[in-house]
Amino acid sequence: MTKLSALCIGDELLDGRIADKNAAWLGARAAEHGSDLESVRIVGDDLDLIVAALEQASRDSDLIVVSGGLGPTADDITRDAAAKWVGAELELDEQILETLERRFAERGYPFTPNNRRQCMFPQGADILQTRVGTAAGFAVEKNGCRALFFPGVPPEFRWFVETYILPKIGQHEGRRHRERLAFYGLGESQLESKLDGIEELAKEVGARVSYRAEYPVIEVNLKAIDEASLDRMRDHVLERVGPWLVAQGDETFAERLGQALLDHEATVTTAESCTAGRVAAKLTEISGSSGWFERGFLTYANDAKTDMLGVKPEILESFGAVSPQTVCQMAAGARAAAGATYAVATSGIAGPTGGTPDKPVGTVHFALATPDGVWHRHVAFSNRGRDRVLTASVYTVLSLLLWELEGRLDEHRVDGPFSDDEVWAPMGIRIED
Amino acid sequence: MTKLSALCIGDELLDGRIADKNAAWLGARAAEHGSDLESVRIVGDDLDLIVAALEQASRDSDLIVVSGGLGPTADDITRDAAAKWVGAELELDEQILETLERRFAERGYPFTPNNRRQCMFPQGADILQTRVGTAAGFAVEKNGCRALFFPGVPPEFRWFVETYILPKIGQHEGRRHRERLAFYGLGESQLESKLDGIEELAKEVGARVSYRAEYPVIEVNLKAIDEASLDRMRDHVLERVGPWLVAQGDETFAERLGQALLDHEATVTTAESCTAGRVAAKLTEISGSSGWFERGFLTYANDAKTDMLGVKPEILESFGAVSPQTVCQMAAGARAAAGATYAVATSGIAGPTGGTPDKPVGTVHFALATPDGVWHRHVAFSNRGRDRVLTASVYTVLSLLLWELEGRLDEHRVDGPFSDDEVWAPMGIRIED
Numbered sequence: 031m032t033k034l035s036a037l038c039i040g041d042e043l044l045d046g047r048i049a050d051k052n053a054a055w056l057g058a059r060a061a062e063h064g065s066d067l068e069s070v071r072i073v074g075d076d077l078d079l080i081v082a083a084l085e086q087a088s089r090d091s092d093l094i095v096v097s098g099g100l101g102p103t104a105d106d107i108t109r110d111a112a113a114k115w116v117g118a119e120l121e122l123d124e125q126i127l128e129t130l131e132r133r134f135a136e137r138g139y140p141f142t143p144n145n146r147r148q149c150m151f152p153q154g155a156d157i158l159q160t161r162v163g164t165a166a167g168f169a170v171e172k173n174g175c176r177a178l179f180f181p182g183v184p185p186e187f188r189w190f191v192e193t194y195i196l197p198k199i200g201q202h203e204g205r206r207h208r209e210r211l212a213f214y215g216l217g218e219s220q221l222e223s224k225l226d227g228i229e230e231l232a233k234e235v236g237a238r239v240s241y242r243a244e245y246p247v248i249e250v251n252l253k254a255i256d257e258a259s260l261d262r263m264r265d266h267v268l269e270r271v272g273p274w275l276v277a278q279g280d281e282t283f284a285e286r287l288g289q290a291l292l293d294h295e296a297t298v299t300t301a302e303s304c305t306a307g308r309v310a311a312k313l314t315e316i317s318g319s320s321g322w323f324e325r326g327f328l329t330y331a332n333d334a335k336t337d338m339l340g341v342k343p344e345i346l347e348s349f350g351a352v353s354p355q356t357v358c359q360m361a362a363g364a365r366a367a368a369g370a371t372y373a374v375a376t377s378g379i380a381g382p383t384g385g386t387p388d389k390p391v392g393t394v395h396f397a398l399a400t401p402d403g404v405w406h407r408h409v410a411f412s413n414r415g416r417d418r419v420l421t422a423s424v425y426t427v428l429s430l431l432l433w434e435l436e437g438r439l440d441e442h443r444v445d446g447p448f449s450d451d452e453v454w455a456p457m458g459i460r461i462e463d
Numbered sequence: 464m465t466k467l468s469a470l471c472i473g474d475e476l477l478d479g480r481i482a483d484k485n486a487a488w489l490g491a492r493a494a495e496h497g498s499d500l501e502s503v504r505i506v507g508d509d510l511d512l513i514v515a516a517l518e519q520a521s522r523d524s525d526l527i528v529v530s531g532g533l534g535p536t537a538d539d540i541t542r543d544a545a546a547k548w549v550g551a552e553l554e555l556d557e558q559i560l561e562t563l564e565r566r567f568a569e570r571g572y573p574f575t576p577n578n579r580r581q582c583m584f585p586q587g588a589d590i591l592q593t594r595v596g597t598a599a600g601f602a603v604e605k606n607g608c609r610a611l612f613f614p615g616v617p618p619e620f621r622w623f624v625e626t627y628i629l630p631k632i633g634q635h636e637g638r639r640h641r642e643r644l645a646f647y648g649l650g651e652s653q654l655e656s657k658l659d660g661i662e663e664l665a666k667e668v669g670a671r672v673s674y675r676a677e678y679p680v681i682e683v684n685l686k687a688i689d690e691a692s693l694d695r696m697r698d699h700v701l702e703r704v705g706p707w708l709v710a711q712g713d714e715t716f717a718e719r720l721g722q723a724l725l726d727h728e729a730t731v732t733t734a735e736s737c738t739a740g741r742v743a744a745k746l747t748e749i750s751g752s753s754g755w756f757e758r759g760f761l762t763y764a765n766d767a768k769t770d771m772l773g774v775k776p777e778i779l780e781s782f783g784a785v786s787p788q789t790v791c792q793m794a795a796g797a798r799a800a801a802g803a804t805y806a807v808a809t810s811g812i813a814g815p816t817g818g819t820p821d822k823p824v825g826t827v828h829f830a831l832a833t834p835d836g837v838w839h840r841h842v843a844f845s846n847r848g849r850d851r852v853l854t855a856s857v858y859t860v861l862s863l864l865l866w867e868l869e870g871r872l873d874e875h876r877v878d879g880p881f882s883d884d885e886v887w888a889p890m891g892i893r894i895e896d
Contacts, residue, residue, distance in 0.1 A: 046491020058479020
């Protein structure tokens with residue numbers, strides 16, 4: 031088996047500006063190809079340290095994947111270190127220069143002298159052409175070890191690995207049958223306990239299950255040796271946590287939701303307070319979203335809720351902006367004002383300031399207006415930071431819409447549906463909170 | 464200065480299950496204390512690889528911070544590797560055993576035999592008591608280097624670093640002087656050519672400059688040995704690319720913009736077509752944003768632009784939704800409808816579909832309505848994906864607002880200001896495109 035190691039280069043990886051993601055991604059992809067990543071080294075933009083790291087890595091690996099430091103600026107010295115390590119000079123590659131100049135010209139960018147640096151490679155290196163970004167990669171050998179140098183920008187790095195590394199490693203085990211199921215609204219340990227027995231089933235049918243939390247969604251990844259085993263695994267999962275499904279296979283949440291709206295020939299509008307545009311941004315994440323989204327209302331201030339959506343001032347006064355009554359009027363008002371099939375609304379306290387004993391940070395109310403009435407949901411998010419509260423809020427309100435479209439809303443904890451009369455004279459509504 | 468390196472241990476860090484976060488966090492905290500993290504190594508749960516990594520790290524560091532592999536299960540072998548590295552046996556520490564048994568009893572957990580492993584340390588090691596979690600840490604020395612072993616669970620790791628590392632580093636050395644300057648609207652190589660001469664200056668004053676691209680912003684990071692040198696470096700940068708500055712020091716772009724609006728006692732509203740909420744989301748990224756943002760308009764469809772903002776149907780018909788004329792009417796209409804000091808507007812083709820020969824994907828028009836008239840800007844983004852076009856659009860329109868507030872707008876390529884008459888009878892406007 032190929033002994034694979036990674037070397038990630040950049041001061042920004044060591045002083046806390048960013049955490050390296052390339053090595054972990056490389057490890058995951060290598061593992062899928064049946065090969066292990068043996069070790070990772072991270073060093074700063076320092077010529078001698080890079081050379082030393084290459085030398086050390088070359089002694090315990092067959093293949094070193096190097097990322098970072100190939101850009102045009104003076105602190106990008108990886109190519110110099112590679113040359114020093116193998117004892118070669120850097121030389122200009124005319125063909126790469128020509129390609130790069132042409133690409134810059136096509137885009138109307140000025141080709142500055144420092145861009146020429148990106149066309150310099152250690153003498154004798156194999157040059158690895160790119161179809162992404164501007165920097166070409168290269169490969170050199172020493173101590174019986176081959177070192178491949180790729181740009182550190184994650185999309186470029188990934189393209190180089192897919193193109194130049196993965197086809198060369200691993201035993202290429204028979205292609206596994208895979209499924210990805212994404213869920214929202216369950217914690218990771220909650221999901222795992224609901225799936226009780228899945229490890230035994232996996233053992234029985236020769237399958238593997240793994241979990242991946244990409245906040246706020248949790249993915250269950252299934253791999254099996256044949257389609258029948260995969261079906262049994264998938265059934266096991268969906269029987270137990272099917273109601274929380276938000277995406278499957280290659281689709282994104284936004285794609286699934288968009289397709290469901292198209293299938294119903296339905297449109298949706300948004301009335302956002304705390305989320306302030308994030309719900310609409312998610313709805314329009316994909317091309318063609320004008321098919322289901324025409325307009326939305328950002329009503330941060332109370333006056334905006336009244337002017338734009340018709341929320342009654344006495345409701346705001348009696349119950350506050352962050353209340354079931356206000357959010358239901360926001361949704362009903364937006365649906366009427368936009369002439370849309372559905373409306374979603376949010377109002378809450380995302381923090382870090384603005385909480386009160388009654389309504390602490392993380393208190394968010396949601397409403398979904400439908401042709402059959404208005405649904406309400408309240409969530410008390412733990413105070414894990416403004417961005418996380420808002421991200422989860424987007425998923426909460428849009429999964430209500432998805433589940434309604436897919437006939438699964440009654441499997442979730444929601445109040446309603448409330449009629450127009452109840453929403454607009456809401457002193458009489460009883461909403462569990 | 465203490466030469467600090469990190470060694471992170473665990474198969475899960477190499478097969479893609481999780482990406483290590485401890486090293487980046489350590490680097491950030493060390494930098495705050497004026498010390499650099501020189502290198503990071505990541506290896507799996509393999510006795511010989513851990514020993515080899517300790518040996519290598521000890522040769523180029525004074526202090527190694529080791530994380531992970533101190534748990535009770537069979538794959539936790541870091542303590543064995545530490546013992547093997549220094550040539551000592553593991554021995555049971557009775558005091559730690561007693562503490563651990565008592566802690567388990569208090570919590571009502573069963574104390575299983577494998578928990579005893581957590582009380583074994585290499586003979587002669589310094590034992591580092593914990594007040595978090597269950598595993599104690601320890602320290603050993605070899606090759607003139609001290610290695611400290613901490614649990615890998617991030618909250619525990621952090622506690623150990625705060626307690627046993629940070630107080631020991633940085634006190635001795637002069638604190639480094641740092642500055643972060645963030646720019647928008649210049650490519651990385653373009654920025655570096657404008658900064659021509661900075662490497663020479665850096666050498667002269669004993670400073671360092673590094674660049675980091677976090678799309679779509681580029682950061683210039685300066686480190687110097689004293690405040691006077693840092694000032695000279697900062698001046699050099701700001702004299703040359705000051706007009707493109709969008710954030711400085713610890714502040715985010717949203718924070719700087721919010722503060723500028725507060726300083727001017729100004730409010731802003733948004734009229735978004737292609738960006739569909741992303742501009743407002745950025746404006747409200749921070750707590751207290753209701754101080755400058757009250758409402759916004761998401762006008763994806765033409766009818767919405769007319770109904771909500773008063774864009775004239777004949778303008779949409781003659782020039783299209785993606786045009787200088789439309790976007791200027793959107794901004795002017797939003798400013799009037801919201802009664803805000805400023806309005807920003809976007810209309811464009813984010814792709815991947817929807818482009819035409821005249822208006823290819825990446826064509827975006829921007830407007831900024833001010834008390835003195837409406838400014839227009841057109842950008843032809845290269846087609847690098849929907850998400851990137853929209854992210855850059857948010858920065859383009861909000862940097863116009865920031866630069867207007869800070870009196871820097873006339874240093875940029877914009878058309879205008881157009882008066883109300885010109886905007887609302889725009890057949891007569893000549894806007895360079």
